Amino acid sequence: SQQGEEDPQALSIQEGENATMNCSYKTSINNLQWYRQNSGRGLVHLILIRSNEREKHSGRLRVTLDTSKKSSSLLITASRAADTASYFCATDAGFQKLVFGTGTRLLVSP
Amino acid sequence: SAVISQKPSRDICQRGTSLTIQCQVDSQVTMMFWYRQQPGQSLTLIATANQGSEATYESGFVIDKFPISRPNLTFSTLTVSNMSPEDSSIYLCSVVGVAGELFFGEGSRLTVL
Numbered sequence A: 001s002q003q004g005e006e007d008p009q010a011l012s013i014q015e016g017e018n019a020t021m022n023c024s025y026k027t028s029i030n031n032l033q034w035y036r037q038n039s040g041r042g043l044v045h046l047i048l049i050r051s052n053e054r055e056k057h058s059g060r061l062r063v064t065l066d067t068s069k070k071s072s073s074l075l076i077t078a079s080r081a082a083d084t085a086s087y088f089c090a091t092d093a094g095f096q097k098l099v100f101g102t103g104t105r106l107l108v109s110p
Numbered sequence B: 001s002a003v004i005s006q007k008p009s010r011d012i013c014q015r016g017t018s019l020t021i022q023c024q025v026d027s028q029v030t031m032m033f034w035y036r037q038q039p040g041q042s043l044t045l046i047a048t049a050n051q052g053s054e055a056t057y058e059s060g061f062v063i064d065k066f067p068i069s070r071p072n073l074t075f076s077t078l079t080v081s082n083m084s085p086e087d088s089s090i091y092l093c094s095v096v097g098v099a100g101e102l103f104f105g106e107g108s109r110l111t112v113l
Helices: none
Strands: A005-007 A011-015 A019-024 A031-037 A045-052 A054-059 A062-064 A071-077 A085-092 A098-100 A104-109 B004-007 B010-013 B019-025 B031-037 B042-048 B066-072 B077-078 B089-096 B103-105 B108-112
Touching: A005 A085, A011 A019, A031 A062, A031 A071, A045 A054, A045 A062, A045 B077, A045 B103, A054 B004, A062 B004, A062 B103, A098 B042, B004 B077, B004 B089, B019 B089, B019 B108, B031 B077, B042 B066, B042 B077, B077 B089
Parallel strands: A011 A104, B010 B108
Antiparallel strands: A005 A019, A019 A071, A031 A045, A031 A085, A054 A062, A062 A071, A085 A098, A085 A104, B004 B019, B019 B077, B031 B042, B031 B089, B066 B077, B089 B103, B089 B108
């Protein structure tokens, strides 16, 4: 399977703490993207990092990419209860077809 | 960004029947993608729908089971045919943004009894 692996599968933290999720993939990529999904609804795009970039920030989000290790991480700082969701990485290997990872379920408790 | 509307948002169907899911985009797009998300799982691409040509199906998905129409640049339908309980999933349509990101509809949650 081309699908990426994410870890942890589930993460439970308190509000104000940081949450880190990791993604590993198998093939060469053009870019890697992170998405959030609330309660089985549609996915929302969070951030895209290109293969020639190593780090990217967007608000409380920080994404790193290590193409030599075929891995990426998503850091959410100062988490809030509203961050509770499933988070998926997705890799673009060409033709705009994304392959999604297995996902991390994040629970942020007040 | 793109706004995508999907109908129905959810449905409960009987085994052996078929259901057509509609996807409407608020702008013209070349490619539309249909994904399936089985319970507790990640997303799997079913097919790419291009206007004016046959859809391109991914390995494991066939046209007889998942026929797709793409009559114009803002609309597509996915039919799940001869349904079985294994087809119970969320079906999502999506389009590509200018930076290569995907915009998704809210999904159609299908339960087959």
